[in-house]
Amino acid sequence: MTQTAPTQSEQDALNARLEQANRQLLQSEKLAAIGQLAAGVAHEINNPVGYVYSNLQSLESYLNDLFRLTEAVDSAASLEDLRLIKQNIDYDYLREDLKDLLAESREGIERVKTIISAMKDFSHIEEEEFKLADLHRGIETTLNVVNNELKYKAEVVQDLGDLPEVECIISQINQVIMNLLVNAAHAIEEFGKITVRTRHIGDTVVIDVEDNGKGISEEHLNRIFEPFFTTKPVGKGTGLGLSLSFNIIEKHNGDIKAVSTPGQGTCFSITLPVTQPDQNSDD
Amino acid sequence: MIRIQLVDDEPNILSSLRRLLKPQGWQIDTFSKVEDALGGLLEHEYAVIVSDYQMPTADGVTYLQFAKQKQPNAIRLVLSAYGDRESMIKAINQAEVYRYLSKPWDDYEVVAAIKAAIDLYQLHKENQRLREENDAQRAMIKAREEELLRLEADNPGITRVKRDADGSVLLTDD
Ligand SMILES: Nc1ncnc2c1ncn2[C@@H]1O[C@H](COP(=O)(O)OP(=O)(O)O)[C@@H](O)[C@H]1O
Ligand SMILES: [Mg+2]
Numbered sequence: 001m002t003q004t005a006p007t008q009s010e011q012d013a014l015n016a017r018l019e020q021a022n023r024q025l026l027q028s029e030k031l032a033a034i035g036q037l038a039a040g041v042a043h044e045i046n047n048p049v050g051y052v053y054s055n056l057q058s059l060e061s062y063l064n065d066l067f068r069l070t071e072a073v074d075s076a077a078s079l080e081d082l083r084l085i086k087q088n089i090d091y092d093y094l095r096e097d098l099k100d101l102l103a104e105s106r107e108g109i110e111r112v113k114t115i116i117s118a119m120k121d122f123s124h125i126e127e128e129e130f131k132l133a134d135l136h137r138g139i140e141t142t143l144n145v146v147n148n149e150l151k152y153k154a155e156v157v158q159d160l161g162d163l164p165e166v167e168c169i170i171s172q173i174n175q176v177i178m179n180l181l182v183n184a185a186h187a188i189e190e191f192g193k194i195t196v197r198t199r200h201i202g203d204t205v206v207i208d209v210e211d212n213g214k215g216i217s218e219e220h221l222n223r224i225f226e227p228f229f230t231t232k233p234v235g236k237g238t239g240l241g242l243s244l245s246f247n248i249i250e251k252h253n254g255d256i257k258a259v260s261t262p263g264q265g266t267c268f269s270i271t272l273p274v275t276q277p278d279q280n281s282d283d
Numbered sequence: 284m285i286r287i288q289l290v291d292d293e294p295n296i297l298s299s300l301r302r303l304l305k306p307q308g309w310q311i312d313t314f315s316k317v318e319d320a321l322g323g324l325l326e327h328e329y330a331v332i333v334s335d336y337q338m339p340t341a342d343g344v345t346y347l348q349f350a351k352q353k354q355p356n357a358i359r360l361v362l363s364a365y366g367d368r369e370s371m372i373k374a375i376n377q378a379e380v381y382r383y384l385s386k387p388w389d390d391y392e393v394v395a396a397i398k399a400a401i402d403l404y405q406l407h408k409e410n411q412r413l414r415e416e417n418d419a420q421r422a423m424i425k426a427r428e429e430e431l432l433r434l435e436a437d438n439p440g441i442t443r444v445k446r447d448a449d450g451s452v453l454l455t456d457d
Contacts, residue, residue, distance in 0.1 A: 043365055046387055047293050047364050049387045051295045052299075053387045054390055058302040058303060101299075104299070107295065152338070191339070
């Protein structure tokens with residue numbers, strides 16, 4: 001018996017399963033990426049938590065000194081005694097340093113807050129809807145999340161143009177940018193430079209992520225978007241980052257490509273339409 | 284005066300450690316750039332060096348290896364937010380660090396570790412001083428012995444002069 005062409009309903013079922021499998025793949029790549037980042041984020045948070053915590057203990061000892069002074073107001077025999085205590089606790093230093101202590105601690109807490117909210121923005125897993133979004137905010141969020149992977153490898157330069165809000169699934173675009181940034185950092189051997197550039201061209205926007213790392217050889221260049229293609233050691237590379245990025249951009253009716261000169265660097269460019277073509281018309 | 288060098292790329296960490304250590308009365312030098320910290324090694328003698336692990340231009344272990352060349356006596360500590368086994372092993376094996384402390388830290392633990400490091404530094408120094416004194420004394424004894432040998436060669440018997448109980452030379456032959 002010859003195989004018959006699948007019926008329309010079989011076809012629909014297959015498509016739905018494919019769609020489902022794709023979603024799961026996207027999801028697991030995202031979780032893997034977040035897992036990989038978690039260690040880095042812990043490091044980012046341990047620093048501010050470290051100094052804020054220690055500052056609080058210093059603050060306690062400062063306060064004890066100040067209380068010693070104020071309580072002596074009742075018990076001291078003379079003004080001279082009070083002055084002596086004030087000198088003893090190094091009042092002038094306390095007063096000056098208290099301001100710094102508080103400002104630095106506030107800065108530390110702000111940083112933890114920024115990292116946490118970036119993580120939250122980033123992991124909006126359920127979000128599947130196209131919405132108008134500010135890509136620059138997305139880039140900012142992503143940079144915050146991957147900061148730890150980048151700061152020891154490269155200086156990050158932002159060259160941001162004037163962008164309109166873009167109709168997209170921002171959490172997915174963030175993930176693409178994250179993949180590009182992490183790849184760029186991996187490509188840099190010592191300490192390099194990563195440039196994130198944006199511009200508005202007609203009814204599209206373009207985001208470039210450029211690095212001055214080791215580049216991609218010609219025979220690899222046309223394979224990098226293949227699933228599971230990786231040149232990295234086991235544990236470091238999954239070979240899924242770019243293939244998923246490609247899927248995401250395709251779903252956004254956009255375009256992603258790479259230009260590279262081995263030994264000099266690589267530039268990935270994403271082009272996205274500002275507004276999505278009418279969703280209903282094509283299915 | 285006991286001098287401590289603190290190296291961390293995060294200035295706020297340096298301020299908080301400075302606050303923490305101020306009551307101890309040690310001289311604290313802080314550096315947020317590895318290059319400057321290297322410069323500091325040429326200017327002052329440190330009892331203890333505490334370095335962060337992950338820094339932009341050089342990791343803490345590399346820096347401490349340098350410091351070990353320049354100031355072998357300074358006791359080395361790592362204060363790291365990284366805390367994986369690999370970095371710890373590297374620190375211990377390659378830079379021979381005395382303690383590996385993690386961020387966020389316990390104030391008491393940091394102060395205690397630095398105090399212990401200072402004790403060790405002073406012990407090493409004292410040891411070294413005694414050894415040098417010992418060597419100097421040995422050299423003196425050796426020089427004296429050589430002088431005696433030379434005298435004896437020039438004037439046989441001169442080093443074997445007999446003396447009586449109160450130290451005066453006996454001229455009688457026996
Ligand atoms: N910026 C870049 N510079 C050099 N090589 C790159 C860059 N980005 C990607 N690549 C190459 O493309 C391969 C596939 O990338 P990706 O799909 O993100 O997977 P992974 O990063 O897990 O290897 C990488 O292993 C690397 O060889
Ligand atoms: Mg990748």
